[in-house]
Amino acid sequence: MAENHSADPVQSRVRDCAAAIGALFNGVFGTLDHWRNQVEASTAWGAGDVDPAVYAMVEPELTAADPLLIGAGFIAAPGVVRGKGLHFAWWLGPLEDNPILGTTTEPSQLDLASREYADYLRDLSALEWYRVPEATGARHITGPYVDHLCTCDYILTLTAPVVVGGSMAGVVGADVLVRRLERDALPLMRAVGVPTALVSAAGRVVVSTDPQLPVGTLVDAGQASGSAVACPGTNLKVMAPTAR
């Protein structure tokens, strides 16, 4: 490895790439911060039906031209809105050939009752997109993973905790299809000039220009830390071959 990183042009381009991908995700987290503020400030949702207000909030992002987000909403902590379980004020953007909803042109609200095959999940609040923000009080990127509750596709889920009166009231979140992210991330990664891979904290490849590291594979931890640059503000990293 080169002694002086800053003099290494490849390493410098990897850092630029990581910064640009970080900015992409920080854009989405900015939207989540905005939603969180709205939810935290709202008095309507605590009292009763939160759904219309949440839909008004997320609808523009889901129906924009070529949207980055395929799903978005607010998931209320157990007991906060009606009933004992989590409450999903969650919408899916227009879908192509979804196994449950078919092809849709408008956003549709997630109805867990239609996901009878997911009955075996005993505790949805134990899932990473809820559990981690609850435990850390910080925003989090889950995945990439196959989401079988909403999109039945390979996605990343971004979530941020909503705190009201000092206690966890739920999470605001957004889903990004990996194949949609690919379109934005690949040009940034190709600009590095050598094969690179965007990997999750767990070492899972999200997007790659290295045919030896296809999407979904795991990169071992030592390999990942050796030549990886963190995307600022996220738990993702850009990996490139060690500078020669």
Place this chain on the structure above:
Amino acid sequence: MSQEPSTNAPSRGARAAVFAQLTGAGRSEQVAQRLTDAILLGVLAPGDRLPSEAELAKRFGVALVTARDGLGAVRDAGLVETRRGREGGSFVLAAEQTPEKLLQARLRGLSQVEIADLAVYFGTLAAGCAERAAELASADEAERLTAWLQDADFGSARDSGRNAGGFYLEIAVVSQSPRLVREQIRLQAEFGPMLWLCLTDPAMRARVYAQNQRTAGAIAAHDAAGARASVRAQISDLSAWLLAAKERLEQGEAADG
């Protein structure tokens, strides 16, 4: 709507699925099959009142006469009884008292080759998912799968059926393949209750649970060959159980006849 942790009662979702729209030929047979499966796995419990014929027709998306024929077949099989009067309707009979009737109703309509082929199809999909999951599981995913299985209830036919199916869906998720997940969902919606018919037998419930533990252990150990072998052993058992049940049934019928 909110999702509550599963209790002993099947969720609204499971009940909603029983009455989802039907497509394709032989719809009165499909009505009968859907109701039979639901009763067998306890989604419809003894004493439950079924929707009226008109309501069934509407929810299945079939003609009134089709719903009536389907319900009639379930009544003939001794699974429900229809009472007249103001408190009347069709009620589910106690399943424990009629296991043979349940088996007859379900297995009569299937040929040996259909059962064997279903096992090949499901086994190939499930073994492929397990192999891929063993190659690709992160430490977190393996731990979550193991923890979920640890607490999964395999005590009754209904709970073990739901959880045995859920186990294979989780494995498909860990395989990182949306196509495999979609295919698992489709296959289980179509054949799930049929596949898990053997879980009416307590010995099979214990066996399936032990096999699932071996599969989860192999996935956590990144042992693809072990995960595949364990899944194939289970599917082979399911297939043998179904074929044996059908054989018993038909030999019994021949003897009775």
